[in-house]
Amino acid sequence: MRLGVLDVGSNTVHLLAVDAHRGARPLPAHSYKTELRLAELLDPEGAIGPDGVDRLVATVADALQAAEDKGCEDVLPFATSAVREAVNAEQVLARVKSETGVDLEVLTGEQEARLTFLAARRWFGWSAGKLLVLDIGGGSLEIAYGIDEEPDAAVSLPLGAGRLTAGWLPGDPPDPIDVKALRRHVRARIARTVGEFARFGSPDHVVATSKTFKQLARLAGAARSGEGLYVQRDLSRSALEEWVPKLATMNAVQRAELPGVSEGRSAQLLAGALVAEGAMDLFGVETLEVCPWALREGVILRRLDQLAP
Secondary structure, X not given: OEEEEEEEOOOEEEXXXXXXXXXXXXXXXXXXXXXXXXXXXXXXXXXXXXXXXXHHHHHHHHHHHHHHHOOOOEEEEEEOHHHHOOOOHHHHHHHHHHHHOOOOEEOOHHHHHHHHHHHHHHHHOHHHOOEEEEEEOOOOEEEEEEOOOOOOEEEEEOOOHHHHHXXXXXXXXXXXXXXXXXXXXXXXXXXXXXXXXXXXXXXXXXXXXXXXXXXXXXXXXXXXXXXXXXXXXXXXXXXXXHHHHHHHOOOHHHHHOOOOOOOOOHHXXXXXXXXXXHHHHHOOOOEEEEOOOOHHHHHHHHHHHHOOO
């Protein structure tokens, strides 16, 4: 069957159509993506403004049409931190449903972490042993750890690259004082969670997902996306520590000229790098591997698991 997964994230609205059946790996068939940056459209009270809601409704309608055009039998729609934390989330969800018919499921941060962990586990398999999975989104950082398909520990922190850029780094390039303050904030928040994971022992394999980690790995010399899914892509903490001060002196235009960095994400890259560096340092990670699968694949895999044999 052809399934569509509609991800209303903090940065983008992304429809991924896949050909899948129970027991098989999902094969991507079509991708439709629009950058909305909902995390940056919140007003001072924490609500998604009228223009943001209008754009969200229109984008969901377009994605639904794309799913129909590509023959999706079913669409799995969900929203993450930007919608979850908006003070007018109920009104936004009601309007999306009334005007498009799409009933967005709002995932909790822990659900995000658990579904992303499932995707990483299926990608790397049982031989990877105990996994530590890190995922930096636009609105939040998810961390999960475990040896099975359900993690033993999973947390979500409000440390997304878009959220932190909007709230902490107003300058372009940013003020060094602001960078230092954000670095301190990020590390303090992550440090509070380290103990929850330390009691399970050291992981056998550390994995990262998300566009932020893919771009940072590319900067550090990892293979281009055009070389395929199955090329191993690693990111070392030492390489990241070399890049963070360089990124801090650049403006968004200069970052967009770096290999693998998209124009739409360049403004957020420094904040994402500070989160990645803090997480790797505080969890004692020297090197991690980038996983091609993440939350969307986790949602699809969970749905396939629920289908009758």
